[in-house]
Amino acid sequence: MYLNMKKPLIATLAAVGIAGAILSTGAAQGARAVVIPAVKTDLPPAPGIQTAVLAGGCFWTMEAVFEHVKGVKTVTTGYAGGTKATATYDQVSAETTRHAEAIRIAYDPRVISYGTLLRVYFSIAHDPTTLNRQGPDSGTSYRSAIFPQSPAQAQVARAYIAQLGAAHVFSGPIVTKLETGAFYPAEAYHQNFYDRNPTHPYVVTWDKPKVAAFRAAFPTISN
Template sequence: MYQNMKKPLLATLSAIGIAGTFIATGTAQGARAVVIPAVKTDLPATPRTQTAVLAGGCFWTMEAVFEHVKGVKAVTTGYAGGTKATATYDQVSAETTKHAEAIKIAYDPRVVSYGTLLRVYFSIAHDPTTLNRQGPDSGTSYRSAIFPQSPAQAQVARAYIAQLGATHAFSGPIVTKLETGTFYPAEAYHQNFYDRNPTHPYVVMWDKPKVAAFRAAFPTISS
């Protein structure tokens, strides 16, 4: 989200009334849904709540998209890939902790499968072909990464990446990596950011177009 000059720049644009130009551009860039096939190999439905941990740019945006997926019970923003001692926003933003901004999704696999979550992740939640960058945010903390919570999840994710590559679903190569690491929740002010800050410039510019694009592309699983 707002690192370095981004926050003061957008605040200034909003104050002088020309943020709409940038919002229009952001809308065009941030809401591009890619039509991709469903996973061929998925996990079976079970009655117990499961979790998925995904990283793909600003966790505000990722949270905004996935909290609108039917079957998702909760989405927590946080950090994955580094240590607990450095799992703070200020430290992660310095790009020295090895963390990625990530979300932890608690979901009902009887309603939405892990494979379907990955399909949303690759097609609309982020662009898996851009290295260490999503929208206006750049750095390794904004990398595309999946943190499997079980060997079975790793198998599904690895197979899906291979499937998408073989079908040339994207114009460029997929840079998403499978990683290991503990998930640490982010600070309270980062949680449920989309719903609590509907007029925030970043939400208007990047998150709302993503949510709208998700609903248009996946109407049957949109809540």
């Protein structure tokens, strides 16, 4: 049974005033950065804005973390891995469309490299060892997946997963997969959710601790 607790359960808990008490333990456990090495093989700096597409649980959380990375110009929440016809929140939440909740990152590679984005992704943005689950959310739409936008990105991502696996920095095996598929932006109310909803129970419980942990672990690239 897929829990998909992001909207219905959080709303219910908030209504009775116990969201923080119920979820704080899990949030605290999920907000510690894992110390991992930098990538050995990275893309060289290049002129112009580049794009990365990553999936790792709730796109609100992923967006919140990467919006605070220096060199990131914009972060768009959306759906990757399925078709345009079914790229809506209600359909994706039904876990029948093959989409993953994902973010599209527009970044300046002269400021932040693709490999460094992956380091943030694996270290703090999500847990790459949990299959189809992040925090309170469960289902294939919350899977850990990288959608390379070029063969070069695929090479870097594949090599980094192998590097981290060989280093045994995680308590379990990395389940992150490299996938293909177009990215479709999510509905307007999902965009910039962290900034527009600072008191939302999900943001307070799950996203703010992640952002704080990112800033603590990566002070030189946080803004």
